Amino acid sequence: MSYQTGFFSRPGASLARALIVTRRELRDTMRDWRVLAPIITLVIILPFILASILSALSPQLIKNLGQSTFHERLLPFTTLAIGFLPMSFCLVIALETFVGEKERNSLEALLSAPLTDFELFLGKYLAATLPTVLASIFGSLSFSFIFTLMGQPFPVSPDLLLIFLALNGVEALVMVAGAVLISTHTTSVRAANIMASFIILPMSICVQLEAVLLLNNLQAGLYLMLLGLVVILALLMRSGVKIFNREEIISREGDNVSFKGILRGFGYYFRRTPQEALAHQKTGQRWTIWRFYRRDIPQLLGLYKSAILVVAISIAGGILVCIWVAYWPVVRDFRDALNLGDRLTGTQNPICQSGTINSITIGGFQGVTWQGLFINNTVSVLLGSGLSLISLGVAGILLLIISTGPVGFILGFFFQLDLNPWPLLAGFILPHGIFELPAVIIGIAAALKISTSVIAPPENMNLGQSFQFAIVNYIKLLGLIVPLLLIAAIIEANITPAIGCWLTGGTI
């Protein structure tokens, strides 16, 4: 609600209040030797040791690795790694700041103070990130300057140093944003530490990727990574701001899993229509197949229209990009190497009268049963959904683009060769595509909604409820997706080849 999160009405006053919280937290953090000791070690002692070792061994290393590897790979990598090391206590501070306060029961007094949820979030977020980001910057810089003071060249170019500082800074922000999400859903530092592996693992993969890019001199990749991290940060922050509210924090009294409660929740969402569930109605229309297809499914399609639109636009965009890519010289060379032009233009009616294309196309249909197609498509949708779930929809959409992309290439080639592609599309894709494509789009969109359910729960729903609601909705939508895929499979196996050949003049 705006009054809880509103910041922009009086940003100066809000920031001032947030900074009161930040100051207290920072003072508290700086009084903790468990935080201070590693900070000093990692930003002063370790850089000094590493700089000394590298400086002393530099003649030997240059001799063994070569001048460019030493200066362009090893030294920049060390600078990056030293900047990343302080991240190891970034989570400690963040979890202490957020869940630690809850565990020590000091949070409720703070919640009674005239602070908005956002001011509280901002104050704590700054307190958790400032020491880490500063330590990271200081670590990288101290290594660079100590190394230079030892009579060596500056270990990294200014532009690379800047991107390292930015990468490490954004990684710290991402980790703390992740820690906020974890903290909101746990009541003890112990439980939060266990869940922190969900942050540590992806971030360590991230660092490995950075190392690979750096060692292979792919600086552009580092910029792309930075961009990706900024997007993830934006999503996590949005989620954090939404979830970090008094209601959610106070309502969570324990970390115990109640399977009975979970099952009850699932049962409730299954029984109620989506609108009834969103209104937390205890009673509603009786569940019947008629109600399911008359109310639940249309309501869900309405509820998910934005997600469906996003997936559909992504596919259309993917096809357009593939048409455009088909014009790239390198792709045209590939087309020419395959002699596609001659194959497609060798006859009047290229698709079905050209022996090769004809045999490939029709041969593709021969021996394919509707059962096989149905299982294959259903598994694909489930796989795409699973990938969407763990990648905020990105992998699912990419998979869809990959499977629909060839249509774009074919269209591109047809346009280049001045051929009419519509008989091919209308004959070989449209008959089953009008059932299959919506099914796949709805499936991926529903999976996308599951992953976003934890980022932006609907109003009046906590995160757990939102997640359960999204899962139940996905399962309900399978009641539409599976029949559509079944119809599509039957058409694709039995009717599409006939229509295709009829439209293109070929034979099966």
Next chain:
Amino acid sequence: MASLDFLDAIPISDTSLPLIEADNLVKDFGEFRAVKGVSLKVEAGQILALLGHNGAGKTTTTRMLAAILTPTSGHAIIGGFDSVRQPLEVRKIIGHLTEQPGLYNRMRVLDYLQFFGELQSVPPKLLKERSEEMLKHFDLWDTRQLRMGEYSKGMRQKAALIRALIHEPKVLFLDEPTSAMDPFSAKIVRDAIEDLKRSHRAIILCTHNLAEAEQLADKIAIIRKGEIIIEGTAEELKEKLLGAPHYHVELNKPLREIPPSILALPQVKVLENLSNGFVYETPEPNTTNPAVLKWLVESGLGVVTLSQVPRSLESVYLKIAGEGVAPEANRDEVEQSLLKKSDKPRQAVKM
């Protein structure tokens, strides 16, 4: 011990309306309804004690009143501000002593008070003066150099109470204010609460200490399973639950049997015949007691004392919580149960 006279009294114009007014507050956590339609009203200079088992809904109710939780339905007006639409304004005028003191262990008490004072926008000079006065009043001034992690439970509780008072709130929610305190400290806090009441503040006191509730509260509400099942002054509750007041007559010589003329008095029910006196119950002590006394004197019986039998709030609470009403009873069942109980003595009086 000096009173809390350094706290400004609430201007009398502000006391015309109830400072705390809750109307049919409901709070659901998922499918669990923690508070089921709580309505209450506390005026300036009044203390309402909220009694109930652990988990009865006291804390959730105060959290809704303190604008920490949003009610599922119903609304609360605190000092003229709506707790849902104007939560910041509400939090500016309330002082909330939470169930757990929840101090920052690495902080010193002066830093702690400064932190909360700044959040409440108390001017720095005033904050410094008030912190010193309060710490002295609550006997914590000499420990100001200690980290609060070194404080005893009672000291922690007092520090938390000072934190709740540092911005001179109009409305106070005090959850177990004297828990874990030694008798001396508890007395200081109780006196402070009475001072706060005198300075026209409205106070909700959640406590398990029934004697304290009886001593301090103007009104008592017993909450059970999220519902206020009974509310009134301590005397009203006693009368509702324990029947009419009981009086003990002590005579200067043994009494073999209760004289029939006493039994014939209207509105009197003799409950117990003691060796040198008796105990009776009457709903109309103003008229009955002089009549009883007169008859005894006229009969030549020497009256040593005629006194009301003390009845504690604890017996009222236990009647509801323990013996009389099943723990799972809802409001209707409790009311029926109370009606049955209060019917009995009245029938007896009529005979």
